[in-house]
Amino acid sequence: MEKIVRITMNNGTVAMDGLPDIYKTLGNRGLVAKVLTEEVDPTCDPLGEGNKLIFALGMLAGTGFPTGNRLSVGAKSPLTGGIKEANSGGNFGALLARHAIKLIVVENKPGDDSSYVLVIQANGLPKLVKADAYAGLGSYALVEKLKAIHGDKIAVACIGPAGERGYANSTIQVTDNATGHPSRALARGGIGSVMGSKGLKAIVVEPTKTRAEIDYADKEKFSQAMKAYMEVLSRNGVTSRAMTLFGTMVGMAVTGKTGALPVRNFSGERSTILNDIGAHKFHQNIYQRGGKTGQACQPGCPIKCSNIYNDKDGNYLTSGFEYETVALIGANCDIADLDQLARIERMSDDFGIDTIELGATIGVCMEAGKLAFGDGQGAQALVQEMIDGTEFGRIMGQGTLATGKFLGVKRIPTVKGQALPGYDPRNSKGTGVGFATSPMGADHTVGTTSGAAGDSNKIGRVQMSQKVQIAYAAVDNFMCHFASFPLTSTHKYAVGHIAAAMAAKFGGEWDEQKVFGIGIETLMLEKKFNRAAGFTAKDDRLPQFFYDEASPMTGATFDFTDEELAQVLPF
Numbered sequence: 001m002e003k004i005v006r007i008t009m010n011n012g013t014v015a016m017d018g019l020p021d022i023y024k025t026l027g028n029r030g031l032v033a034k035v036l037t038e039e040v041d042p043t044c045d046p047l048g049e050g051n052k053l054i055f056a057l058g059m060l061a062g063t064g065f066p067t068g069n070r071l072s073v074g075a076k077s078p079l080t081g082g083i084k085e086a087n088s089g090g091n092f093g094a095l096l097a098r099h100a101i102k103l104i105v106v107e108n109k110p111g112d113d114s115s116y117v118l119v120i121q122a123n124g125l126p127k128l129v130k131a132d133a134y135a136g137l138g139s140y141a142l143v144e145k146l147k148a149i150h151g152d153k154i155a156v157a158c159i160g161p162a163g164e165r166g167y168a169n170s171t172i173q174v175t176d177n178a179t180g181h182p183s184r185a186l187a188r189g190g191i192g193s194v195m196g197s198k199g200l201k202a203i204v205v206e207p208t209k210t211r212a213e214i215d216y217a218d219k220e221k222f223s224q225a226m227k228a229y230m231e232v233l234s235r236n237g238v239t240s241r242a243m244t245l246f247g248t249m250v251g252m253a254v255t256g257k258t259g260a261l262p263v264r265n266f267s268g269e270r271s272t273i274l275n276d277i278g279a280h281k282f283h284q285n286i287y288q289r290g291g292k293t294g295q296a297c298q299p300g301c302p303i304k305c306s307n308i309y310n311d312k313d314g315n316y317l318t319s320g321f322e323y324e325t326v327a328l329i330g331a332n333c334d335i336a337d338l339d340q341l342a343r344i345e346r347m348s349d350d351f352g353i354d355t356i357e358l359g360a361t362i363g364v365c366m367e368a369g370k371l372a373f374g375d376g377q378g379a380q381a382l383v384q385e386m387i388d389g390t391e392f393g394r395i396m397g398q399g400t401l402a403t404g405k406f407l408g409v410k411r412i413p414t415v416k417g418q419a420l421p422g423y424d425p426r427n428s429k430g431t432g433v434g435f436a437t438s439p440m441g442a443d444h445t446v447g448t449t450s451g452a453a454g455d456s457n458k459i460g461r462v463q464m465s466q467k468v469q470i471a472y473a474a475v476d477n478f479m480c481h482f483a484s485f486p487l488t489s490t491h492k493y494a495v496g497h498i499a500a501a502m503a504a505k506f507g508g509e510w511d512e513q514k515v516f517g518i519g520i521e522t523l524m525l526e527k528k529f530n531r532a533a534g535f536t537a538k539d540d541r542l543p544q545f546f547y548d549e550a551s552p553m554t555g556a557t558f559d560f561t562d563e564e565l566a567q568v569l570p571f
């Protein structure tokens with residue numbers, strides 16, 4: 001039987017019950033949206049006692065379905081003021097699923113500055129432990145201390161000092177399956193600070209020897225559908241070869257060529273440092289130093305897009321070094337040194353900050369002349385200011401919009417208060433439509449689409465953005481985006497295997513419409529929350545400079561009218 005755990009932080013109560021039926025056919029992002037719309041006042045203070053922090057597993061968690069053990073965490077965001085869900089791989093979801101715990105709801109906050117760790121013990125029972133000694137620890141040191149107590153095989157979701165200090169760009173870090181280090185990030189929206197506001201430093205999941213029983217309508221048919229989908233993944237060139245070899249960095253060759261790669265604070269220029277930070281250099285550095293690509297960030301993932309990146313001496317530096325980090329801190333800041341970027345990523349994972357928000361924040365600092373574009377040492381010094389808690393470091397900790405306003409910058413690349421990820425919307429127009437209209441704000445999980453600079457088919461881009469946003473919102477209920485590539489690319493029939501798996505798991509009739517209907521339900525809940533929080537159609541817009549300034553590389557502007565954007569997700 002699947003379970004829900006509720007932790008009430010003002011009195012230390014821990015309760016575990018059976019999962020209500022209404023929560024069974026939603027997962028991850030959809031489940032976060034469901035609980036938040038039902039239980040949280042959208043006008044609440046994100047760091048106050050009324051907000052709740054939701055840890056949710058997917059609809060197929062624990063079944064062995066590829067990438068089905070992804071973890072989502074959500075809350076009202078201190079960065080956007082709206083609903084937020086961030087998701088990550090790592091080993092946390094798989095271990096939690098073995099205990100059949102699908103949902104953890106963290107409520108209220110302690111009356112003092114006490115710090116706690118929630119332990120899901122090997123016997124399956126949750127226990128809240130006072131942990132003031134861990135306050136202020138970076139995530140790497142914290143995980144080592146927790147392993148010394150609970151063993152090497154645990155999973156950890158934790159915050160670094162940034163979350164404890166209420167930084168609006170703070171993450172929740174998760175232990176990576178391949179390395180055991182806390183290098184996977186639930187990165188966006190500042191949810192680390194919500195965890196910090198509740199006095200919760202970490203959740204530890206101890207392994208259990210016996211896997212909890214999972215209910216199936218028809219287990220044999222589920223196994224057949226799962227096998228069929230695994231075959232689809234193994235036949236798809238992106239999921240079986242390109243991503244395994246180059247990870248998410250495989251995207252840089254495309255975005256660099258089309259101008260979608262953000263360059264020098266989203267200037268729209270062509271990047272001149274692609275040879276220094278592109279996929280081939282990345283691959284070369286990894287293999288020459290004894291690092292690895294082809295790593296599974298969560299147990300059982302057949303795509304294995306993760307990596308281990310060593311320094312020049314062959315010592316571990318970071319893992320899960322991704323396109324978004326290199327795009328934002330590299331190309332967007334014109335820093336042509338992968339090792340410097342990897343060092344900044346390691347600092348960010350340890351301190352607990354979002355590298356997308358960070359890269360955009362450093363970009364506006366460069367635009368303001370606080371440091372020069374390309375100054376990698378200067379960028380690292382700014383991260384150190386955040387860690388040291390200097391006055392400017394604390395301003396940076398409130399994100400790109402706050403930093404840009406403080407510095408008087410006019411070109412601030414944010415939507416709903418959140419920095420754009422690694423795609424310039426003038427040169428990837430369908431993606432730009434998604435960044436403008438998603439209830440998540442500009443987010444890399446919204447769904448990237450085609451639509452290059454010269455594409456005049458605006459209606460097509462609007463329709464495509466809606467379709468992809470719905471598809472990705474659905475996928476965000478049950479697996480990793482990268483495992484869903486066959487659904488939207490060459491193997492359209494693959495959705496039939498997903499529908500068959502759902503029918504075999506939950507019973508009843510399932511088809512493509514019902515699978516993607518989960519995405520519509522999720523988006524409707526999210527939009528409902530945001531409307532009640534005060535968002536209007538005016539918030540579904542990109543910053544003005546994308547409309548006014550043509551990309552020097554392509555001549556394109558973001559030329560969608562308010563009426564055209566209003567056609568996206570009209571519910």
Ligand code: SF4
Nearest residue numbers: 089297301303305480
């Ligand atoms: S595809 Fe990549 S990010 Fe997704 S679960 Fe597998 S290794 Fe992790």
